[in-house]
Amino acid sequence: MKKKINILDSNVFYTFLAIIIGFIIGALFLMVAKVSPAAAYGKLISGVFGKPKYMIWTLVYASPLIFTGLSVAFSLRTGVFNIGAEGQFVVGSLAAVFVGIVFKLPPVLHAIVAILAAAAAGFVWSYLVGLMKVKRGNHEVLSYIMFNWIAFYLSNYLVNTELLHKEGDGEATKNVMDSARILFPEGLRNALGCNAANWGFILAVLVAVAIWIIIEKTTLGYKLKAVGFNKDAANYGGINSDRSILTAMGISGMLAGVGGAVQLLGMGARISQFAGQEGFGFQGITVALIAGSNPIGCIFSGIFYGAMKYGGSKLTMVGAPEEVIDIIMGCVIIFIAVAQVFKRLFKSFGKKKEA
């Protein structure tokens, strides 16, 4: 029998379909709100591609999302669902803000130490959940959710402590020292027209490639995938599945933690007290799903989400509520989640036609 490469078999096709459906649903809501979808989506596109500096901004927005996306994608490849990237992102930025404010180190080294601290914090935050899973059999999704909220309130608490809190009023930490920032040199930033242009995106691409190599080209990656594919078979084949799961969850947490550092040292410079979760971790779930859990794919889906966030922030100019982005992205997740059903449907339809 001839093996045809069918477009209907390709996951990429369904992902694009999901995105298109998401935009159509978004358009319907815009029409309900009496905003022209053409005007809103036009603004979204011109807001991202209109000027070179807009594209730089998009990459700045994308950088932390690529990290949380990688974090979730890496966990999914091992059969674990890191819904806790949100919390790991928060503890990562907390560690980085601590190093950035308290330590006195020369430039470059300071930033590296801050990022490593964030990586360690994210690692531990996720590893604890891993221990609960492996040692006590607690499902990771529930523990991760609890850890997310503990991290959220921990951050709001620490922001107001004497050590970190900025002088005067306002519920935020001091700014981290300039030596800890990962900004491009001032001349380059001015040339790019983006005062927050930073090394985060380049770091994200490098890490994505590294993660791809780990998953696809190393024994560790092979073991992790084997456990994700079939835990019992992997165990039988001599792989210690518990240790693999712990490693995967630790690395996954580390990636989200670094994402927190990149956002902090690149863009924000300080942490504020928040009324609600910021959502970088949850957005990472979307990034990973759009990428089909492929690390390289996360770069592109991260840029896509970054563009949606940055472009979305300009939607108010045409009178469109920016929350339409959340609606679109939520719909995209749902349609990617049910893509398998579409796949079956289309295939059975195709078969009937052949017969």
Place this chain on the structure above:
Amino acid sequence: MDNLIMNLGLLINATLVATPPLLLAAIGSSFSERSGVINLGIEGMMTMGAFAGAAIGLVVGNGWVAFLFGGLAGALLAVIHAIVCIQFQADQTIAGTAINFIGPGLALFLSKAIFKSTDTPPLSAAQKLPKMFDGVFEAGSFWGNVLNVYTVAYLVFIFAFIAWFVFYKTKFGAHLRAVGEHPEACESLGIDVYKVRYTCVILSGFMSGLGGAFVTLATINQFRPSVIVGQGFIAIAAVIFGKFSPGGAMKACLLFGFCGGVKSIITMSNVISPNLISMIPYVVTILALLLFSGKNHTPAANGKIFVKSK
């Protein structure tokens, strides 16, 4: 001494204010979880209910009608969750995450579209839910403080009792518990697994919507982006902590509601950071998870995909 009793009264009152939204959502969540469908979208459904409650309250002017519509708004999101999870067998955790994007997104979107702001205008007393003993006790007296709560705050405990009754004393309850443990066996006995699960998931959305609407129609008098922050997840925590039974969930909600009460009182006096108190429900649930482990209370088919055989 008088002062102490007075504060005790305020504390009980604050607990009675903080518990209902959690308990309503937790009752709903226990139905969904026990029928075998994980519903992580409770938070999004509560936010939608909170907005719909406030919006309908402003338009219609009747708190009870608005409360009901809050429930319906939550149920509407739950219908999406049910179709995606039951009919299309999608990953329930991921679907719930999507609901948590859509619910708050839609609520804020509609608020901006209708009221031109993320906050709705404040509701007048007549547009809110009524208080049962309004004016019966002297304002500021012990009983005046304790019972200065909305009628729904008492109703929720009756709801919890009804939920317990449905769970353990009715045929539907037996079916829903069985469906969450062993759907295949249920199907062979002629139980319509999909129908039971649809009912439970939509009910969970309705109850969550009511919980959200309680916040805007009773506790606070308007919808703002920050009215629902974590209550949905505390409700899920309460269900886990309460070992997946309505009675257990009620006790857990009272405990977590008490934390919420302590928090709202302490915020005024500045003794301990309210942020640390806010952590308690989550920390306690983690500890409970660690202690319970070994004895598994999670319904066996929870989160597992079930495909009808025909």
